[in-house]
Amino acid sequence: MNILVTGGAGYIGSHIVEQLVKNKKNKILIYDNLSTGRKMLVNKKAKFIKGDIKNIKLLKKIIINFNIQVIIHLAGCLNISESEKNKKKYYKNNFIGSKNLVLACEKTNIKYFIFSSTCSVYGNVKGSVSEKKRANPKNYYAFTKYKCEELIKKYSSRFKYKYAILRYFNVAGASNSGKLGEVEKSHGHLVKNLAIQSLRKNPIVKIYGDNYKTKDGTCVRDYIHVSDLANIHIKSLNYVKNKKKSILLNCGYGVGYSVKEIVNIYKKLKNNVRIQFKKRRPGDIAEVYSNTNKFNKLLKWKPKHNDIKKIINSAINWERKINTV
Numbered sequence: 001m002n003i004l005v006t007g008g009a010g011y012i013g014s015h016i017v018e019q020l021v022k023n024k025k026n027k028i029l030i031y032d033n034l035s036t037g038r039k040m041l042v043n044k045k046a047k048f049i050k051g052d053i054k055n056i057k058l059l060k061k062i063i064i065n066f067n068i069q070v071i072i073h074l075a076g077c078l079n080i081s082e083s084e085k086n087k088k089k090y091y092k093n094n095f096i097g098s099k100n101l102v103l104a105c106e107k108t109n110i111k112y113f114i115f116s117s118t119c120s121v122y123g124n125v126k127g128s129v130s131e132k133k134r135a136n137p138k139n140y141y142a143f144t145k146y147k148c149e150e151l152i153k154k155y156s157s158r159f160k161y162k163y164a165i166l167r168y169f170n171v172a173g174a175s176n177s178g179k180l181g182e183v184e185k186s187h188g189h190l191v192k193n194l195a196i197q198s199l200r201k202n203p204i205v206k207i208y209g210d211n212y213k214t215k216d217g218t219c220v221r222d223y224i225h226v227s228d229l230a231n232i233h234i235k236s237l238n239y240v241k242n243k244k245k246s247i248l249l250n251c252g253y254g255v256g257y258s259v260k261e262i263v264n265i266y267k268k269l270k271n272n273v274r275i276q277f278k279k280r281r282p283g284d285i286a287e288v289y290s291n292t293n294k295f296n297k298l299l300k301w302k303p304k305h306n307d308i309k310k311i312i313n314s315a316i317n318w319e320r321k322i323n324t325v
């Protein structure tokens with residue numbers, strides 16, 4: 001199939017492309033404005049076009065010229081704190097950009113649309129959350145993602161595509177191939193931050209909030225290895241294709257780790273890191289992890305990399321690699 005991957009030069013997108021190109025029948029087109037993506041993450045077996053999803057004309061032209069049948073849409077901004085401060089940027093980039101992409105599907109051969117959403121659309125939940133839970137976004141980033149979900153659903157019957165909406169939990173780690181990992185530092189991801197600190201003489205980690213009503217007062221999250229998440233995209237695409245049914249799925253392992261627990265695992269693996277406690281970040285949820293029942297039932301998929309120590313270690317190794325070449 002001819003597959004367009006927006007945001008394919010980014011962290012998660014590049015891992016998806018790494019798995020898609022293994023099937024020689026697939027032709028992959030990466031569309032990315034390189035705002036937080038990197039040329040070094042662009043797969044050589046894919047075609048790369050530098051472009052912005054805010055450019056609807058270019059999107060339309062590409063979808064038609066390359067006879068695209070599948071869209072895997074990851075392009076977007078993802079910093080929760082930034083989204084609270086700069087709503088306009090998130091509205092334009094995440095919502096208007098995605099709207100352009102959906103509208104560009106009209107009268108084309110697009111049959112399947114996979115969208116990267118987030119567990120933060122659920123808002124203030126406590127503990128395990130299933131897809132049945134009504135979305136109630138509490139920060140602007142999550143709000144834009146939820147609006148995109150609604151849009152993709154709304155146009156699905158009109159433009160005759162099936163969709164898979166994937167609500168990622170916290171993505172971490174790096175590919176076993178050693179070729180891919182997270183490069184962008186601005187997203188404020190805990191595991192990436194620890195990996196950065198692993199190269200410092202006096203490592204420090206900031207913990208935002210230690211008075212949440214959780215097991216140790218720090219936020220609890222469900223960490224999924226990026227290669228497992230990438231694989232879920234392939235499985236979801238096969239599902240919507242074979243069953244001819246759209247799906248909405250949580251993507252997590254169903255296990256919650258607190259920030260302190262992650263830091264303690266890191267300490268055992270690497271070095272003693274000084275903890276600096278900071279105020280809570282606006283928009284952060286206390287505790288969320290995935291209920292995996294629907295996921296297990298529909299995809300019948302087993303994770304390969306669900307070992308938190310290995311996840312953290314792979315991020316550390318990747319950090320060392322990109323800082324020594």
Ligand SMILES: NC(=O)c1ccc[n+]([C@@H]2O[C@H](COP(=O)([O-])OP(=O)(O)OC[C@H]3O[C@@H](n4cnc5c(N)ncnc54)[C@H](O)[C@@H]3O)[C@@H](O)[C@H]2O)c1
Nearest residue numbers: 007009010011012033034035036037052053075076168171
């Ligand atoms: N990393 C996580 O933990 C996580 C969790 C939930 C959801 N997500 C979603 O997954 C997607 C990918 O995130 P990531 O972690 O790989 O981050 P990333 O920053 O590495 O990837 C985003 C990519 O989109 C590109 N991009 C941004 N705006 C664009 C635009 N207007 N036009 C074209 N390209 C544009 C960037 O250059 C980058 O390559 C995002 O949509 C994000 O919201 C990520």
